Amino acid sequence: MKLCLVVDDSKVIRKVARRILEEINFEIEEAVDGQDALDACERNLPDVVLLDWNMPVMDGLEFLKALRAKDGIQQPIVVFCTTENDMSHIRMAIEAGANEYIMKPFDREIIEAKFTQVGLI
């Protein structure tokens, strides 16, 4: 079973994402911000990170840059999942090393489609 780290400061979003991802056979860990997510990666490196952008303490982009700067780890796939839906944010995310990008609101079909595209399903 693949491990997905769901990073979002909204408890509701984490819950929705967890429900969808568990249905398609992912094991879930949750983090509430970028720093919390980095700590989670230290403990247990996930296969994929579903990543919000705007969060307190450390935002999604900062987390992504810190993660991609790590040497000697099996880099997880990172899928942004954010209300930021303009081209400049999308480009910034991809340039920083995101593999895919979901614009909220999302549903099961979108998550499945995106996870398929990056070879997780």
Place this chain on the structure above:
Amino acid sequence: MKNQDFEFLAGLLKEKSGLMLTPDKVYLLESRLTPLSRKRGLETLDALIQKLRMSRDEALIKDVTEAMTTNESFFFRDNTPFDIFKNHVLPAMEKARPNRKLRIWCAAASTGQEPYSLAILLKENWAKWQGWNIEIVGTDICTQVLEKAKAGTYSQFEVQRGLPIQMLIKYFKQEGDVWRLNDDIRNMVTYRPFNLLSNFNILGSFDVIYCRNVLIYFDQPTKKDVLERMHGVLPKDGTLFLGAAETVLGITDKLRPVRGQRGMYVSTEGNAEELMGFK
């Protein structure tokens, strides 16, 4: 709905579009035609049926047919038919068409995602196709969906179903709430309204046909008729793609499935499999 009304509507739809309605689809007639009745200033669905019985109002019949067609579509739907196109069909056609002419038909183009997905795959390797005359023809019985296809604008929801983000960045522009496909991709596809029950000859012949998720709505004789006429406009090395729930098996022996390649069919007397490296 009265039995005789159901039979009348089912008969009309079959005659006009080939669409088969089984009695368990009564709810579909009611849910889709009731709004149409109101739009036409008729109080009830009964009044609409009455009007259809009294006059052969072709415009009204067309609206009924369009309301009953299913137009769900998304980019790179089911992936496999597009992977095969990119990895097998295109390389084979590149070798087998010294005249550098390629014609592709999306026979149920709906809102355009399928023909545009093919256009994007061609564009991804565009240097290779310089000097080629490539035509992608998208047809659909429903003129409303073709208008949307031509416009090439999609909602945030639509561009996220199947379209990789890199392709969104490369081929779309954001315009407020919608995403507009760039003109160079839009211009690769021509659209025309077309009923699959009518003669294919005016369309010419095609090297590749996508006819996905249409035959499921037809009865057996209509399926056979459409498939055999498609076979008639395909060269011997041509390819036909059907939907995941559709097949030629038990319907016609003019076409056969390609083993291991889901949804892909070729002419029984042809050599397409060899050409594409499947044999």
